[in-house]
Amino acid sequence: MSWSDRQSPIVAVATAPGRGAVGIVRVSGRGVAPLAQALTGRTLLPRVATYGPFLDADGQAIDHGLALYFPGPHSYTGEDVLELQGHGGPVVLQLLVARCLTAAAAPDAATGRPVLPGLRLAQPGEFTERAFLNDKIDLAQAEAIADLIDASTEAAARSATRSLGGAFSHEVNALRDGLIHLRMLVEATLDFPEEEIDFLEKANARGKLDGLQAALQGVMRQARQGALLREGLQVVLAGQPNAGKSSLLNALAGAELAIVTPIAGTTRDKVSETIQIEGVPLKVIDTAGLRADHETSDEVERIGMARSWEAIGQADAVLFLHDLSRMAEPAYAAADAEIAQRLGEALAGASTVIHVFNKADAVATEAVATHLAAPPAPAGQAVALSARTGEGLDSLRQRLLDMAGWQHQTEGLFMARQRHVQALGEAAEHLALAQAHAAQQDGALDLLAEELRLSHDALGRITGAFSADDLLGEIFSRFCIGK
Structure with a gap:
């Protein structure tokens, strides 16, 4: 998906297919307020549920329900978000989506420009992807949303909730912070060799590496348990x-x-x-x-x-x-x-x-x-x-x-995926090589610095600090439309 596509406003039905008591149509983008005005015939107060009709182009009611407006950045996606909560019939919801698209393309009475230019149907997982891209959540939390929806057991649902709340990300970020500190010391030593800093002794590099490896092994054990709950x-x-x-x-x-x-x-x-x-x-x-x-x-x-x-x-x-x-x-x-x-x-x-x-x-x-x-x-x-x-x-x-390998403990577990376990394993391998370089008498600081960087990158892929577009596309394409 191009950057311009990611910037354009989107709309979708946010509830499951089929009939239900309540159905939700969600719009996200910049400058959604004029569209809300066109659909409801009134100015909506931020974060206040307003009951009334949802209007067609002739001012007739398509449905009656609640309209909620969340100005960005204080919204799920970080953009302006409009939610129309009406009756859950599929025909009614599709009429509302179609009305959003036509109202967005219609000229504004004051400016003559489209009310919400470029509004289009959302792709699977695009609302959550925007929340990730706008730093509302990290990648592990975004995946936890899908895992919570797909959870097949109570333990899996509770673990996904903990991951969504940031439990897994907190563990990974703590490891990354420790690696950043080590990388800073190593690279400072490489940059200023004339200072003759005895890095390995004064900075206790080996002790810090051992501590990081032990912490990483603990997170890996928990991640394997979380992956077992999911898979x-x-x-x-x-x-x-x-x-x-x-x-x-x-x-x-x-x-x-x-x-x-x-x-x-x-x-x-x-x-x-x-x-x-x-x-x-x-x-x-x-x-x-x-x-x-x-x-x-x-x-x-x-x-x-x-x-x-x-x-x-x-x-x-x-x-x-x-x-x-x-x-x-x-x-x-x-x-x-x-x-x-x-x-x-x-x-x-x-x-x-x-x-x-x-x-x-x-x-x-x-x-x-x-x-x-x-x-x-x-x-x-x-x-x-x-x-x-x-x-x-x-x-x-x-x-x-x-x-x-189940350890008969669900309290405190966070949800994880196989890609998380693999990334943690890769980080552990690079840390082990870093420990070997640190133990050498000649220092081998350049190789030590490289292994720390590779370990850091592996951890970054878990939370999305270092993520390729194809990985994001693979992850979010598995979400349902509207989420």
């Missing part, structure tokens, strides 16, 4: 037909989502449901039963199995179900071993496999213990349960959270 985990249920995958999905979800019958091959395609455990969202996918390729001639079942392996390849975790009631059958045990081998080849360490021994209620306790201790289940990666009775489900939920 969640994709968990795939895999195993032979009739191992109890659909029953386990229903048990985890607490609802009859998948059809369960004794007939092998009942599930032919993927069935998914998003659940939450301690506020962490998990997308659980039930897949078609897996067999050796030579065991089926059913084309539909072959397609279902192919989709199962595709889902497995994209999973964060795989729950490999074993039917304890059939483990003593040689053919069944051989097929399980073959599937386990193929799982290892398909995942190549990218995902974690948890071996779930189902139908524990149907066999003796001694048999359960024997299978838990034997291959293919490595120590710590196996759990026995009964999807029918619910026994062992809590242990599985706990295992999933532990595998994800």
Whole structure:
């Protein structure tokens, strides 16, 4: 988007599509007051809700509602903002948007110029982008707005609210301030070598670097937790037909989502449901039963199995179900071993496999213990349960959270994204190199200064202090129109 496009006034419906009790049309730009006058027939007081008609070109009411005028810079975007809050019918809202566009293009009675030149429809996320560009919020706070809207759990919503309030930005800015101080000392030493300042000793550079690295690691731990709250985990249920995958999905979800019958091959395609455990969202996918390729001639079942392996390849975790009631059958045990081998080849360490021994209620306790201790289940990666009775489900939920690295704490967490985690990791890598240069006897101050600069830049990308236009376009294009 060009700079002139970012300067032009914009208008959009700011409420969700469809019918509702209230609908909002929002206008943002410089010099919005004359448009407010044309639409309402009166001069609006700043930040005061005024009830009345919204007028068409002939002075007839399109709707009646509240009009609010927020002169810049004391507004959401930092520009003049007008909000028309009327009834939430889509036709009425589109009429109001169209009226805003025609009124803006009409000549002003006093000057003869357009009332609000260049008014156009807003692009997705453009109101929030303007708030960022006008220094009302930083980039991490802008992303938190979208995360708050998209939050799928209460914990995620609370964490997004903390990020929107600046909790995450405060941590990042504190790190950046420490880096700025270090960079100032290093570059001053480079600029005035004749002063013979023993930088490493007198400025305690190593101590400051160690402190910054420790603080950065703490922020990274919190960011990973926040990213987990936002992104969640994709968990795939895999195993032979009739191992109890659909029953386990229903048990985890607490609802009859998948059809369960004794007939092998009942599930032919993927069935998914998003659940939450301690506020962490998990997308659980039930897949078609897996067999050796030579065991089926059913084309539909072959397609279902192919989709199962595709889902497995994209999973964060795989729950490999074993039917304890059939483990003593040689053919069944051989097929399980073959599937386990193929799982290892398909995942190549990218995902974690948890071996779930189902139908524990149907066999003796001694048999359960024997299978838990034997291959293919490595120590710590196996759990026995009964999807029918619910026994062992809590242990599985706990295992999933532990595998994800969840620290069982939501208070004080802020929302983060994978790009934030990556930027923090990059900053930590450059700090580690800076520590190595600082430890050298010859000083290597020029290399130390460069690593500090790169670490500083990486942190700046989180809050938007250093952001390319293509990054901004990628972020804000994912927002809804009107926000």
